Amino acid sequence: MYAGDMKDKIQNSRLTLQDVSLSFGTMPVLQNLSLSVNSGEFAVIVGPSGCGKTTILNLLSGHIQPGSGAIHREGVIRTVYQKDGLFPWLTVSQNISMGLRSVSDAQQREEELQSLFELIHLEDFKNHYPHELSGGMRQRVELARALAGNSDILLMDEPFSALDYQTRLRMRYELVRLLEKRPRTVIFVTHDIEEAAQLADRVLVLSKRPATILKELEITASKPRGLTDGEVVKAMKEILEELGILREIVV
Amino acid sequence: MTLFNSRKLPAPVQNRPSGAYKTSRWRMFLLPFSVFLGALFTWYFLVRFNVFPSYAMPGPGAVASSFVEDFKSGSLLNDIVASLWRVAVGFVISAVLGIPAGLWLGQHLTGRQAFLPMLNFFRFLSPLAWIPFAILWFHIGDKPAVFLIFMATFFPLALATMSAVATIPAIYFRVAKDYNYKGVELLTKVTFPAVLPQVITALRVSYGIAWVVIVAAEMVGCQDGLGYGIWEARNGLRLDSAACYMVVIGLLGMGIDRFLLQFSKLPNVRWGYER
Numbered sequence: 001m002y003a004g005d006m007k008d009k010i011q012n013s014r015l016t017l018q019d020v021s022l023s024f025g026t027m028p029v030l031q032n033l034s035l036s037v038n039s040g041e042f043a044v045i046v047g048p049s050g051c052g053k054t055t056i057l058n059l060l061s062g063h064i065q066p067g068s069g070a071i072h073r074e075g076v077i078r079t080v081y082q083k084d085g086l087f088p089w090l091t092v093s094q095n096i097s098m099g100l101r102s103v104s105d106a107q108q109r110e111e112e113l114q115s116l117f118e119l120i121h122l123e124d125f126k127n128h129y130p131h132e133l134s135g136g137m138r139q140r141v142e143l144a145r146a147l148a149g150n151s152d153i154l155l156m157d158e159p160f161s162a163l164d165y166q167t168r169l170r171m172r173y174e175l176v177r178l179l180e181k182r183p184r185t186v187i188f189v190t191h192d193i194e195e196a197a198q199l200a201d202r203v204l205v206l207s208k209r210p211a212t213i214l215k216e217l218e219i220t221a222s223k224p225r226g227l228t229d230g231e232v233v234k235a236m237k238e239i240l241e242e243l244g245i246l247r248e249i250v251v
Numbered sequence: 252m253t254l255f256n257s258r259k260l261p262a263p264v265q266n267r268p269s270g271a272y273k274t275s276r277w278r279m280f281l282l283p284f285s286v287f288l289g290a291l292f293t294w295y296f297l298v299r300f301n302v303f304p305s306y307a308m309p310g311p312g313a314v315a316s317s318f319v320e321d322f323k324s325g326s327l328l329n330d331i332v333a334s335l336w337r338v339a340v341g342f343v344i345s346a347v348l349g350i351p352a353g354l355w356l357g358q359h360l361t362g363r364q365a366f367l368p369m370l371n372f373f374r375f376l377s378p379l380a381w382i383p384f385a386i387l388w389f390h391i392g393d394k395p396a397v398f399l400i401f402m403a404t405f406f407p408l409a410l411a412t413m414s415a416v417a418t419i420p421a422i423y424f425r426v427a428k429d430y431n432y433k434g435v436e437l438l439t440k441v442t443f444p445a446v447l448p449q450v451i452t453a454l455r456v457s458y459g460i461a462w463v464v465i466v467a468a469e470m471v472g473c474q475d476g477l478g479y480g481i482w483e484a485r486n487g488l489r490l491d492s493a494a495c496y497m498v499v500i501g502l503l504g505m506g507i508d509r510f511l512l513q514f515s516k517l518p519n520v521r522w523g524y525e526r
Binding site: 061063077078079081084085087088089090091098099101102129130131 | 420422423425426428429430431441444445447518519520521522523525
C-alpha cells in the first residue's frame with residue numbers, strides 16, 4: 001500500500017530552535033533565537049538581506065550546527081532550493097524518484113511516481129533533463145521530489161526568487177494546491193513580502209544581524225489568497241512597517 | 252545513472268527554417284573542404300615550383316603512390332594497429348588509475364595538499380624525457396611506448412578530474428545528504444556524474460597528448476608503429492612515405508577525437524556543455 005504511505009495526511013512533525021546563537025568567525029549571526037514550528041504549519045521567515053534567514057534553514061536541516069542552544073527535529077526533512085537543486089545528469093523522472101528511495105517495492109514506487117507527475121502536470125516531460133525545462137517547471141519538479149515518499153517537513157529557501165514575476169505568482173498557487181493534496185509542515189524563507197502574506201499561516205519577521213524575531217504575525221485567511229485580499233494587504237503593510245520599509249518609502 | 256541513454260535530444264528551441272538548417276549543414280561541409288583543397292593546391296604549387304628540392308618535399312601524387320604501396324605491402328596497416336594498440340593500452344591504464352585518483356584527491360583536502368605539488372611537477376615534465384628510462388626499464392617493444400603514454404596522460408587526467416571534483420557545486424552534496432546518498436553511492440551517483448562532462452573533455456585532451464607522444468615514443472623504442480614508420484622512411488630518405496604516415500596519423504587522430512566527441516553528446520552529459 002504505498003498509496004496509503006504517500007503522505008496525504010499530516011504526520012507528527014516538529015521543528016524547534018531553543019535559544020540558538022551562531023557566529024561566523026567574530027560576526028554574530030543569530031542571538032538567542034527561539035522558534036517552534038508546529039505540525040502542518042506554514043511558517044514564513046522574512047527579514048532584511050543578510051540577516052540570517054538561510055542560516056536558520058541550514059540549522060534546521062542540520063547542515064550547520066549552532067554555537068549554542070538546542071535544535072529538536074521530528075520527521076523527515078527535505079529542502080527545496082532557490083535553483084540548481086535538481087541533478088542535471090538525471091531525467092525529471094529519475095530526479096523525482098530520488099524522493100522515493102526508501103520505497104522498496106518497485107510497483108509502489110512506479111505508482112507514486114505516476115501520481116506525482118499527475119500532481120505537477122508534467123507527464124509529458126518525464127524523460128527530459130532539467131536544463132530542457134523552464135525555471136518554473138524545474139521548481140515544480142523539485143517540489144514533487146520533496147513531497148515524494150515519506151517526507152514530513154519542507155524547508156524552502158527562496159524557492160521562487162529566481163523566477164520571473166508572473167511565474168512566481170503562478171507558483172504560489174501551485175504550492176498551495178500541492179500542499180492541499182499533500183499537507184506538510186513548511187518553513188519558507190523569502191524576501192518577498194507578497195509571497196509571505198499570500199502563503200503563510202504565520203510570518204516571522206527577523207531583525208538585522210544578529211537576527212532576533214521582531215514580530216510574529218498570524219494570518220488566518222483561507223488559501224489560496226489573492227494579492228488584493230484585505231487580509232493579505234493588511235499583512236503586507238504590517239510586515240513592511242515592522243521592517244521599517246513603509247516608513248522609509250513614505251518619508 | 253545510465254551512461255548510454257538512447258533517448259534523442261529534443262529539437263532545438265529556436266524554430267529555425269529547414270532551408271537555413273540545410274545551408275548551415277552544407278557550410279559545415281563546404282567550408283573545411285575548401286580549406287583542405289586550398290592546402291592541397293598550395294602543397295602542389297610549392298612542389299611544382301621547386302620551392303624546396305624534390306627529395307625534401309614530395310608532392311601529393313608521390314605521397315598517394317606511397318600510400319598505395321605501403322597499404323598493399325601491409326606495413327601501413329600493421330603500423331596503424333601497433334600504434335592504436337599501444338595508445339589504447341596506455342590510455343586505458345591511465346584513465347583507470349587517473350580518474351579514481353582525481354576523484355579521491357578532489358574529495359580530500361589533505362590528499363590534495365600532499366600530492367598536488369608532485370602531480371604538477373610530473374605534469375610539467377615532458378614525457379619524452381622518460382624515453383631513456385623507458386628503454387632501460389622496459390627494453391624495446393610495446394612496453395616502453397605504453398609507459399610513455401601513461402606518463403603523458405596520467406597526470407593531466409588526474410589533475411583535471413581532481414579540479415572538476417573540487418569545483419562541484421556544494422548544493423549537489425547537500426541534496427545528496429537530504430536524500431541519504433553516502434559512501435560508494437555518493438561517489439558513483441553524485442560525484443562521478445557531476446564531473447563526467449569535464450572528465451570527457453579531459454579524456455579528449457589527454458588522448459591528443461597520447462597520440463602526439465606515441466609517434467615520438469615509437470621512433471626510438473619500437474620495431475613497428477606509425478612513429479617507427481616515419482623514422483624508417485627518414486632513414487631510407489623516403490619522405491613520400493614519411494608524409495603518407497603523417498597524413499594517416501592526422502586523419503586517425505581526428506577520427507578518434509570525433510569518436511570521443513560522441514560521448515559529449517550523450518543526453519546525460521549535455522548539461523555540462525550547455526551552461
